[in-house]
Amino acid sequence: MSGHESAVAHLRSEGYRMTPQRLSVLDIVxxxxxxxxxxxxxxxxxxxxxxxxxxxxxxxxxxxxxxxxVTEVVIGxxxxxxxxxHHDRHNHMVCSECDSVQTLSPxxxxxxxxxxxxxFGFTPDLDNITIGGLCSICQPQG
Amino acid sequence: MSGHESAVAHLRSEGYRMTPQRLSVLDIVxxxxxxxxxxxxxxxxxxxxxxxxxxxxxxxxxxxxxxxxVTEVVIGxxxxxxxxxHHDRHNHMVCSECDSVQTLSPxxxxxxxxxxxxxFGFTPDLDNITIGGLCSICQPQG
DNA sequence: ACCGTTATTGCATGGATTTGCGATAGTGGA
DNA sequence: TCCACTATCGCAAATCCATGCAATAACGGT
Ligand SMILES: [Mn+2]
Ligand SMILES: [Mn+2]
Ligand SMILES: [Zn+2]
Ligand SMILES: [Zn+2]
Numbered sequence: 001m002s003g004h005e006s007a008v009a010h011l012r013s014e015g016y017r018m019t020p021q022r023l024s025v026l027d028i029v030x031x032x033x034x035x036x037x038x039x040x041x042x043x044x045x046x047x048x049x050x051x052x053x054x055x056x057x058x059x060x061x062x063x064x065x066x067x068x069x070v071t072e073v074v075i076g077x078x079x080x081x082x083x084x085x086h087h088d089r090h091n092h093m094v095c096s097e098c099d100s101v102q103t104l105s106p107x108x109x110x111x112x113x114x115x116x117x118x119x120f121g122f123t124p125d126l127d128n129i130t131i132g133g134l135c136s137i138c139q140p141q142g
Numbered sequence: 143m144s145g146h147e148s149a150v151a152h153l154r155s156e157g158y159r160m161t162p163q164r165l166s167v168l169d170i171v172x173x174x175x176x177x178x179x180x181x182x183x184x185x186x187x188x189x190x191x192x193x194x195x196x197x198x199x200x201x202x203x204x205x206x207x208x209x210x211x212v213t214e215v216v217i218g219x220x221x222x223x224x225x226x227x228h229h230d231r232h233n234h235m236v237c238s239e240c241d242s243v244q245t246l247s248p249x250x251x252x253x254x255x256x257x258x259x260x261x262f263g264f265t266p267d268l269d270n271i272t273i274g275g276l277c278s279i280c281q282p283q284g
Numbered sequence: 285a286c287c288g289t290t291a292t293t294g295c296a297t298g299g300a301t302t303t304g305c306g307a308t309a310g311t312g313g314a
Numbered sequence: 315t316c317c318a319c320t321a322t323c324g325c326a327a328a329t330c331c332a333t334g335c336a337a338t339a340a341c342g343g344t
Contacts, residue, residue, distance in 0.1 A: 121278025136263025
């Protein structure tokens with residue numbers, strides 16, 4: 001099992017319709033261990049549904065993101081996605097110089113998040129936060 | 143004084159040329175108390191330089207960002223900018239529902255940032271981090 | 285003031301993502 | 315199983331931002 005059956009139920013329970021296109025996108029993202037770009041999802045989806053449009057891919061990924069089924073990672077001006085695994089939550093640090101990605105325990109952001117919640121009533125979208133910056137290799141020398 | 147004379151010196155000292163287009167962008171961003179969108183910068187810049195191209199605006203804003211002269215804020219799929227004021231550093235929380243913006247003392251991110259630096263050698267681009275999420279008004283009910 | 289070097293510009297084009305709209309198809313109920 | 319309702323889709327166009335290239339202009343040196 002790929003572990004996304006519950007996601008299908010989630011969709012249905014929220015009143016969304018289950019279309020072959022959506023199932024395909026879900027399968028593809030769930031089948032990929034790491035992050036996958038929207039265009040890659042499209043290419044793979046076309047193998048099953050040759051007429052599927054890229055707009056549908058984007059709309060589906062956005063929907064799945066809103067529902068918490070997938071997580072978004074911003075890598076060098078492109079959006080990537082991965083199945084949200086509640087047993088392996090993590091955030092991402094992306095180097096703006098070399099586009100390398102490192103994962104981060106959400107514990108690092110926990111206190112920060114709680115303070116925003118308590119002091120401002122602001123609920124950060126922690127799952128989809130991408131921390132941009134420079135990795136250890138790309139540090140400016142001097 | 144608008145407080146960006148030092149920015150001009152900074153540009154020159156880094157070997158960049160001072161063009162009227164760049165001066166104009168700098169004046170416009172410095173003259174605006176809050177955040178300003180790239181298209182707004184363009185419209186204002188055209189009043190002084192009718193032939194200036196939007197690409198130049200984007201390139202200039204990116205340059206000023208790289209040099210730390212301006213700060214970037216992501217508001218609802220659009221980039222906004224503001225003059226970086228070292229005496230009033232702040233981060234931004236943007237509501238993905240209503241696009242409202244709240245400012246945040248960088249102190250909230252200080253510890254988090256230091257841990258990333260020490261434990262991973264990763265230097266987050268703190269000045270340009272935009273925290274997405276839901277503001278207190280847009281919280282889901284229930 | 286003039287010149288040569290080369291960074292920067294305007295213009296055109298490209299890439300990624302979003303959106304409007306009429307046609308299609310999922311779904312719940314008869 | 316068939317229907318009606320309407321969410322979703324494919325398609326086309328729009329939006330925002332980035333980039334390649336030849337022409338231009340900034341600037342240090344004369
Ligand atoms: Mn990941
Ligand atoms: Mn601000
Ligand atoms: Zn790097
Ligand atoms: Zn809000």
